[in-house]
Amino acid sequence: MPTNNISFIKHHPSKQLLEQHIEGKLPLSMALAVAAHIELCPHCQQLEAQLTPQIANASWAQSKVAQRDLEQDINVDACFSAMLSDITESSDDNTSYHESEPLAIECKGMTYTLPRAFTKFHQLNWRNLGKISRARLPFEEAEVRSSLLHIGKGGTIPTHTHKGYELTLLLAGDFEDENGHYVAGDFILLDESHSGHSPKTSEGCLCYTVSNAPLHFTQGVSQLFNSIGKVIY
Amino acid sequence: MNEISIEQQKQLLVSVATDRDKTAFAAIFSHFAPKIRSYGLKHLKQEANAMELVQETMLTVWRKAHLFHPEKGAVSTWVYTIMRNQCFDILRKRQATKEDNYSDDIWPIFEQKLVTTSEDPSNEQLNGELVTLIATLPKNQQVVVKEIYLNQRSHQELADQLGLPVGTVKSRLRLGLQKLRLHLENDDAY
Numbered sequence: 001m002p003t004n005n006i007s008f009i010k011h012h013p014s015k016q017l018l019e020q021h022i023e024g025k026l027p028l029s030m031a032l033a034v035a036a037h038i039e040l041c042p043h044c045q046q047l048e049a050q051l052t053p054q055i056a057n058a059s060w061a062q063s064k065v066a067q068r069d070l071e072q073d074i075n076v077d078a079c080f081s082a083m084l085s086d087i088t089e090s091s092d093d094n095t096s097y098h099e100s101e102p103l104a105i106e107c108k109g110m111t112y113t114l115p116r117a118f119t120k121f122h123q124l125n126w127r128n129l130g131k132i133s134r135a136r137l138p139f140e141e142a143e144v145r146s147s148l149l150h151i152g153k154g155g156t157i158p159t160h161t162h163k164g165y166e167l168t169l170l171l172a173g174d175f176e177d178e179n180g181h182y183v184a185g186d187f188i189l190l191d192e193s194h195s196g197h198s199p200k201t202s203e204g205c206l207c208y209t210v211s212n213a214p215l216h217f218t219q220g221v222s223q224l225f226n227s228i229g230k231v232i233y
Numbered sequence: 234m235n236e237i238s239i240e241q242q243k244q245l246l247v248s249v250a251t252d253r254d255k256t257a258f259a260a261i262f263s264h265f266a267p268k269i270r271s272y273g274l275k276h277l278k279q280e281a282n283a284m285e286l287v288q289e290t291m292l293t294v295w296r297k298a299h300l301f302h303p304e305k306g307a308v309s310t311w312v313y314t315i316m317r318n319q320c321f322d323i324l325r326k327r328q329a330t331k332e333d334n335y336s337d338d339i340w341p342i343f344e345q346k347l348v349t350t351s352e353d354p355s356n357e358q359l360n361g362e363l364v365t366l367i368a369t370l371p372k373n374q375q376v377v378v379k380e381i382y383l384n385q386r387s388h389q390e391l392a393d394q395l396g397l398p399v400g401t402v403k404s405r406l407r408l409g410l411q412k413l414r415l416h417l418e419n420d421d422a423y
Contacts (some may be wrong), residue, residue, distance in 0.1 A: 005275055006277075022317075023317070024317040024320060024321040024336075025316070028325060028335060031321075031335075031339050032335075032339060034341065035338075035339040049242075052313075052314065053306060053307060053310045055313075056307075056309055056310040056313035056314070057309065057310075059272065059313060060268055060309055062314065063269070063271040063272045063275075064271065065266040076267075076270070078250075079284060080262075080266050080267075080287075083266075083284075083288050083291070084258075084259060084262050084291075087258075087262075087291055087292050087295050088255045088258055088259075088295065090292065090295070090296075116341060117338050117339050118338075119338045120295055120333055120335060120338060139329075140328065140329050192371065207238070
């Protein structure tokens with residue numbers, strides 16, 4: 001689909017979120033979003049490359065080996081010796097490493113190549129409602145829901161607010177709402193403090209969304225909105 | 234225990250990669266194992282899990298040593314990323330009913346040592362620099378470095394093709410890599 005070439009990613013994860021990601025502290029749903037954003041965003045790739053050695057050094061410095069009693073020391077050392085010989089006696093890994101093929105998915109007659117972070121999610125069940133299609137990703141994270149969301153050409157999501165947080169990572173296409181126009185790679189994290197918005201897309205778009213509470217529609221509560229809410233969250 | 238310098242760590246890991254040098258690996262192991270155990274106790278809480286983390290991390294270091302790029306960063310950073318990925322997967326397996334590992338898709342830390350036509354200018358620049366540097370090596374070493382380092386041929390395959398003992402292939406590779414490292418370090422000094 002044609003996009004103008006002067007489109008820059010304007011919305012990035014915060015530095016704090018990026019640091020938590022590098023430390024491996026984020027839940028899978030959010031780690032995927034940050035990883036996919038980094039893949040699409042040269043600026044954040046650079047930032048990750050700078051921060052990783054710093055975080056690694058800080059972590060090693062904290063991993064001070066505590067004083068232990070002698071008996072435990074002897075046990076640990078014995079474990080380590082056995083482990084060392086097990087490892088060096090193990091057969092070599094002769095498989096040459098190949099990057100996995102990026103996953104291409106089809107939705108509404110369009111084919112999209114997903115970022116590498118999504119490689120393992122090839123069994124997607126799409127639910128459709130008008131121009132909106134959603135495929136839930138199978139994470140077991142309490143109330144957190146993660147989905148791929150496709151909105152067809154000219155589609156809109158009615159005005160809504162969020163009781164919790166809503167992360168939208170635009171993977172392909174573009175959309176706009178009351179706050180601006182977004183391009184592939186934009187990482188948009190909203191919480192309950194923001195006022196309602198209603199995303200619209202002229203050319204169609206594919207997003208990855210993570211939220212921890214149902215959307216709250218503000219334009220009257222019709223059956224339609226409730227069913228959209230169920231599909232989207 | 235004496236700390237080993239950043240440079241020594243690189244040399245040790247390159248020896249592990251090129252010669253499967255067990256003594257070099259033992260030095261890396263004794264440096265990192267207690268630290269990984271301590272990280273594991275902090276993040277995974279249990280002794281058994283902490284030891285599992287040490288084993289999984291160090292086994293990966295042993296097996297994937299040939300995928301470490303000495304010119305791209307420190308051994309300690311590379312080992313940290315392997316440990317972080319293993320820890321992420323161990324934690325998720327504990328919580329989830331599925332046995333999938335996602336960490337390598339989230340943080341791809343084993344890049345292929347292949348010259349690919351990438352659109353990332355920094356990669357192309359690095360590859361370009363490396364190719365130029367490799368061209369300054371003696372012909373014998375050039376062939377070995379290119380085939381193994383850039384085209385991922387195995388030592389044995391290449392030895393068969395050139396009609397040489399494997400030991401000769403390995404020592405040429407080692408000499409070539411040492412020269413490349415010296416060049417790259419001198420470049421850093423400017």
